[in-house]
Amino acid sequence: MSFLDIQVDEKRYGERVVLQNLRLELARGDIVSLVGPSGCGKSTLLSIVAGLDRQARAAVRLDGKPLARAGVGDGIGFVFQEPRLFPWLDVTRNVAFGGAAPAAAPEATIQSTTPALTSATARDTAATVEALLDEVGLSGYAGHLPRQLSGGQAQRVAIARGLFTRPRVLLMDEPFSAVDAITRIKLQDLLARVARERGLTVLLVTHDIDEAVHLSDRIVLLDRQAGPPRAQLPVTLARPRARGDAAAARLKAEILAMLDLEAA
Amino acid sequence: MNTRTLETPATGARHRRRGGLPLALLRRFVFPFALPLALPVLLLGGAELAVRGGVLPANLMPPPSEVARTLGWLAENGLGAHLAASTLRVAIGFLAGAGAAVLLGTLVALDRRAAAVFDPTLQALRAIPSLAWVPLLLLWFGIDELPKLVLIAIGAFFPVYTGVVSGFGGVDRKLVEVAQLYRLPPLALVRRVLLPAALPAILTGLRTGLSLAWMFMVAAELIAATRGLGYLLSDGRETSRADIVLAAIVLLAVLGKLSDMGTVALERRLLAWRDDFAGSDFKGSKAGAQP
Helix, strand or coil: CCCEEEEEEEEEECCEEEEEEEEEEECCCCEEEEECCCCCCHHHHHHHHHCCCCCCEEEEEECCEECCCCCHHHCEEEECCCCCCCCCCCHHHHHCCCCCCCCCCCCCCCCCCCCCCCCHHHHHHHHHHHHHHHHCCCCCCCCCCHHHCCHHHHHHHHHHHHHHCCCCEEEEECCCCCCCHHHHHHHHHHHHHHHHHHCCEEEEECCCHHHHHHHCCEEEECCCCCCCCCEEEECCCCCCCCCCCHHHHHHHHHHHHHHHHHHC | CCCCCCCCHHHHHHHHCCCCHHHHHHHHHHHHHHHHHHHHHHHHHHHHHHHHCCCCCCCCCCCHHHHHHHHHHHHHCCHHHHHHHHHHHHHHHHHHHHHHHHHHHHHHHHCHHHHHHHHHHHHHHHCCCHHHHHHHHHHHHCCCHHHHHHHHHHHHHHHHHHHHHHHHHCCCHHHHHHHHHCCCCHHHHHHHHHHHHHHHHHHHHHHHHHHHHHHHHHHHHHHCCCCCHHHHHHHHHHCCCHHHHHHHHHHHHHHHHHHHHHHHHHHHHHCCCCCCCHHHHHCCCCCCCCC
């Protein structure tokens, strides 16, 4: 039985049917990329799984249990295209947004608007955050405010926030599309490492075929026309994957050909 | 990246201290005020010379030195009571008006039905120049304290109301979505996301409301009062004492500036997280470009 089982009967925006009869099954630890033209409903699908979209006729099951009102409490983590950090909270409080308020980081350079908490849970939270920041390569940044971070750093904080609630499934909506090319490669490697170490199941929306090929166990191609996926391509390249691998290039060409066919 | 040292405000201060103590004192206490003070000093000196040289009539435009003497005389003859009366009126009127505005504005911003009930009426009332209420307030409440306080409250109400409504209305939907993802209950959503995000606009509204409160205090006291800076203004006019009028104006400027500085200090404290041009003075340096 699949670990994450997504069945969308229908999702419309007004008259327009965006998703229809779409079934997606992910095994535990799978990294699956959703690729398709703009407006094909990729992001909407993530919203449905995350419980942000309540209007869709859909059923999501995680480990056999239905997620009636999904969300982070049900072992789902979400990383958006933009970092979406709260500008008035320091990095620690942003990461721990879904939990108890942590103690102020000792290296805070600017007074945060929320008073410091020193309870035991707060100290636990601060320790958890510190470990997470270490994991995403941002140790020492706990007391920084979002405006003091570069785009890539902010997205690392967003990933740490997505991991804070110890999710089993991480949903990512084009998480690396807004950063520069070199930062993107670093963040992709970060995701691959974190997902492997934590045994995360990842559903990733992307426009970047290279990214999909590099990260995924399976690539799901969606059509602009609502319906079942156009194709589901398993990616059997060995990990860790080298960039610019010949087999990867062949797979990319295959995917691009399928997308071109549709554009014509 | 772990060993990277970041420039903090403290290291910046060390750099600034180079150049010895006298220069440091000059930088700290003289330079910041030299430019802002240049124009007033020039104008006051010019006025003094113009009056003493007979270019301006001294009965209409008393020289600044005489205004200063009048201020000294007033200080010994009941100025405290005038200042206290005006300040108290502003404080009470502003608190009442701004308090009502925060409550109503929050209700309208967060509840669609409340918005449908209140907002159209309030927008219509907002279109009325607030001074138009004066005759009605005098008819209803006489010439005691109440009409003055109500007028000041009306003046303070609308900028605060507008600030609160537009502040909450302008909160980034994407941040609200994050809060929904974490299933924040309504009250936590307001406290942890909506209020901090709306705070800049709310504080701007409060600041405007406070300056309007001072304005309407003067209007109210000009019409009918036996004490206060507005009373000094009209008393000075009636007795042809331009020096008293000018002294009252100077005091209004000082009080208005002081209260504005208070709200600005509050803004800086509460909004230190903002990444804007005005905040660039007290922001720590950006961390390295390491992604």
